[in-house]
Amino acid sequence: xxxxxxxxxxxxxxxxxxxxxxxxxxxxxxxxxxxxxxxxxxxxxxxxxxxxxxxxxxxxxxxxxxxxxxxxxxxxxxxxxxxxxxxxxxxxxxxxxxxxxxxxxxxxxxxxxxxxxxxxxxxxxxxxxxxxxxxxxxxxxxxxxxxxxxxxxxxxxxxxxxxxxxxxxxxxxxxxxxxxxxxxxxxxxxxxxxxxxxxxxxxxxxxxxxxxxxxxxxxxxxxxxxxxxxxxxxxxxxxxxxxxxxxxxxxxxxxxxxxxxxxxxxxxxxxxxxxxxxxxxxxxxxxxxxxxxxxxxxxxxxxxxxxxxxxxxxxxxxxxxxxxxxxxxxxxxxxxxxxxxxxxxxxxxxxxxxxxxxxxxxxxxxxxxxxxxxxxxxxxxxxxxxxxxxxxxxxx
Amino acid sequence: xxxxxxxxxxxxxxxxxxxxxxxxxxxxxxxxxxxxxxxxxxxxxxxxxxxxxxxxxxxxxxxxxxxxxxxxxxxxxxxxxxxxxxxxxxxxxxxxxxxxxxxxxxxxxxxxxxxxxxxxxxxxxxxxxxxxxxxxxxxxxxxxxxxxxxxxxxxxxxxxxxxxxxxxxxxxxxxxxxxxxxxxxxxxxxxxxxxxxxxxxxxxxxxxxxxxxxxxxxxxxxxxxxxxxxxxxxxxxxxxxxxxxxxxxxxxxxxxxxxxxxxxxxxxxxxxxxxxxxxxxxxxxxxxxxxxxxxxxxxxxxxxxxxxxxxxxxxxxxxxxxxxxxxxxxxxxxxxxxxxxxxxxxxxxxxxxxxxxxxxxxxxxxxxxxxxxxxxxxx
Numbered sequence: 001x002x003x004x005x006x007x008x009x010x011x012x013x014x015x016x017x018x019x020x021x022x023x024x025x026x027x028x029x030x031x032x033x034x035x036x037x038x039x040x041x042x043x044x045x046x047x048x049x050x051x052x053x054x055x056x057x058x059x060x061x062x063x064x065x066x067x068x069x070x071x072x073x074x075x076x077x078x079x080x081x082x083x084x085x086x087x088x089x090x091x092x093x094x095x096x097x098x099x100x101x102x103x104x105x106x107x108x109x110x111x112x113x114x115x116x117x118x119x120x121x122x123x124x125x126x127x128x129x130x131x132x133x134x135x136x137x138x139x140x141x142x143x144x145x146x147x148x149x150x151x152x153x154x155x156x157x158x159x160x161x162x163x164x165x166x167x168x169x170x171x172x173x174x175x176x177x178x179x180x181x182x183x184x185x186x187x188x189x190x191x192x193x194x195x196x197x198x199x200x201x202x203x204x205x206x207x208x209x210x211x212x213x214x215x216x217x218x219x220x221x222x223x224x225x226x227x228x229x230x231x232x233x234x235x236x237x238x239x240x241x242x243x244x245x246x247x248x249x250x251x252x253x254x255x256x257x258x259x260x261x262x263x264x265x266x267x268x269x270x271x272x273x274x275x276x277x278x279x280x281x282x283x284x285x286x287x288x289x290x291x292x293x294x295x296x297x298x299x300x301x302x303x304x305x306x307x308x309x310x311x312x313x314x315x316x317x318x319x320x321x322x323x324x325x326x327x328x329x330x331x332x333x334x335x336x337x338x339x340x341x342x343x344x345x346x347x348x349x350x351x352x353x354x355x356x357x358x359x360x361x362x363x364x365x366x367x368x369x370x371x372x373x374x375x376x377x378x379x380x381x382x383x384x385x386x387x388x389x390x391x392x393x394x395x396x
Numbered sequence: 397x398x399x400x401x402x403x404x405x406x407x408x409x410x411x412x413x414x415x416x417x418x419x420x421x422x423x424x425x426x427x428x429x430x431x432x433x434x435x436x437x438x439x440x441x442x443x444x445x446x447x448x449x450x451x452x453x454x455x456x457x458x459x460x461x462x463x464x465x466x467x468x469x470x471x472x473x474x475x476x477x478x479x480x481x482x483x484x485x486x487x488x489x490x491x492x493x494x495x496x497x498x499x500x501x502x503x504x505x506x507x508x509x510x511x512x513x514x515x516x517x518x519x520x521x522x523x524x525x526x527x528x529x530x531x532x533x534x535x536x537x538x539x540x541x542x543x544x545x546x547x548x549x550x551x552x553x554x555x556x557x558x559x560x561x562x563x564x565x566x567x568x569x570x571x572x573x574x575x576x577x578x579x580x581x582x583x584x585x586x587x588x589x590x591x592x593x594x595x596x597x598x599x600x601x602x603x604x605x606x607x608x609x610x611x612x613x614x615x616x617x618x619x620x621x622x623x624x625x626x627x628x629x630x631x632x633x634x635x636x637x638x639x640x641x642x643x644x645x646x647x648x649x650x651x652x653x654x655x656x657x658x659x660x661x662x663x664x665x666x667x668x669x670x671x672x673x674x675x676x677x678x679x680x681x682x683x684x685x686x687x688x689x690x691x692x693x694x695x696x697x698x699x700x701x702x703x704x705x706x707x708x709x710x711x712x713x714x715x716x717x718x719x720x721x722x723x724x725x726x727x728x729x730x731x732x733x734x735x736x737x738x739x740x741x742x743x744x745x746x747x748x749x750x751x752x753x754x755x756x757x758x759x760x761x762x763x764x765x766x767x768x769x770x771x772x773x774x775x
Contacts, residue, residue: 001399001401003696287775288766290775291770294769295693295717305692306691312398313398326685327685383682387671394671
């Protein structure tokens, strides 16, 4: 066991550090917390991700020939740590980089691998994820969006929902039913869908924060060429699942970093706010809660480090690779609740009020955090997965 | 970076598991609970033979010269079987204090004997005030005729009734801070004026004592290190012992999770194994998250104390705060998921539940360590 870095890794960290020092956009203000970029930040974040791409600081573990760096998860971890220390902005194309890219690299034809991943990294093409439907959320495999073969094309009809970024996306990872006559997991195909195709309609959905960050997407006889199938017809379930582990890992690092930045923001807030006439950080109960968040945030980092170690050694990922999402959700929601508690009555004030603390970012990110335990697999589903796959408890 | 165990450490784990499953059965543990000794001479000799009593001591003192990450592996396995006896008090409290603060002569005299299984020691630190800070040290060591005279009462002293020597934390003077004036003394068994009383405990696998000093004379060379400067050494010992305790707790929590999932697979209710029901599954998943997180922080702390990393104190407190809550919750959930059988004396779960509780209040509970974390991150 050795948590220290090799001279090469130290040097890599130093390079990242130096670059971040001069390249984080001046207009970026790391305050509050939202792991999902907000509409008013899109342009800034698009430029930021492009800059990261030009500097070679994104997609580190992706193969060189497809736009990545061909490095290991170790460099990825170092990069993310430096991002956290520098309070760097998040990337915009979260789902493209976290999910679409690795899935295409793992399953794509040579043509697909040459066409898509690099543009995902550079943020030239933003991706959204077409999984959930009005009647298929946690029970994803019962999805009903249909794809019917017509010559060289598949004709898509149906609806997706809760689709983050659909309104700004160029492409969608689409799961659709290509064979209704086999057990539900076996008749699904994974498509790379061009959002500009005729028949695709995106309707923004206003959410709890009042913003419309996610959408409904309707498909009305959308004709997709067969070359846009990823990983084979009726193999969509396997395609969607196999990269989950890697996705959880890279997404996991990113989430830990955003959490750490949010926590430092929260501590700053606590130093500035008073409760019953004394600074919040002097209140013994608040100190307990802040310390617990600190412990939980650090813990995510070390659990991640255990998972990466196994990966780097070429071993199968153990239980520690699967607990990250759940632990992150719990910690982040608690963090946001605590922000409200620290602000007290001020937490009621929304942006636009001159009395709102820090422009009202915390109430907004607090509301947004309620989605954390639902999006990307509800906490209940995560627990089922842990119980069945890791602990071997019987399926119903 | 490599945040995993080496093949040698995995081998140590396999050896320890096999040995302890054979030698430290539930029957053995329960028999030891019923008697003051808490261990048999035969078992103790076997621990020495395995090289575990001197695992972290230098080779020149008969030890193996291994580190705290190695020890973590061993402690997890000991926690897994709720191993009774004075291992913790001897190796990690008394022995480690001698290693950290003792004079060369004291080290020479004691460490090799501890490693060989021929001497047992402990640390007499806390008092009836149950404080973990330096202000809690009121036991007085007055200079007298070239030596010292001890007066005061120590409480919650682990295995003092079995110890051949006590490392006593006493006050030789007052200073600008409570830390100043705290000294450590090595007091052999049989010293006049020292009385040891074994106390009944909830966790019978841990034997706690009251040790009282009434004008107990100790010679000048009983002093460990510099007079009035004992606190930093004590802190180092306690930091290390805390990490070792966390490892032991992780092992226990993992075992409870294993027992519980095994049971949930075979226990049938309403025509199905109870593990089929989400009410059981979700609790089991929560237990797994607690156990894995507890390990992550413990392994990190073990690495940090091994490396004498600047963040070692923070790492130890983060670990103790988290692991304390985790073991208590996991042990409680284990009983709940077992139902009535989990509440019986016959089932082993209560051994873990009680060990979780006694460990919670050893070296500070979660609230205490969260406040320490708050201080160490400059809140």
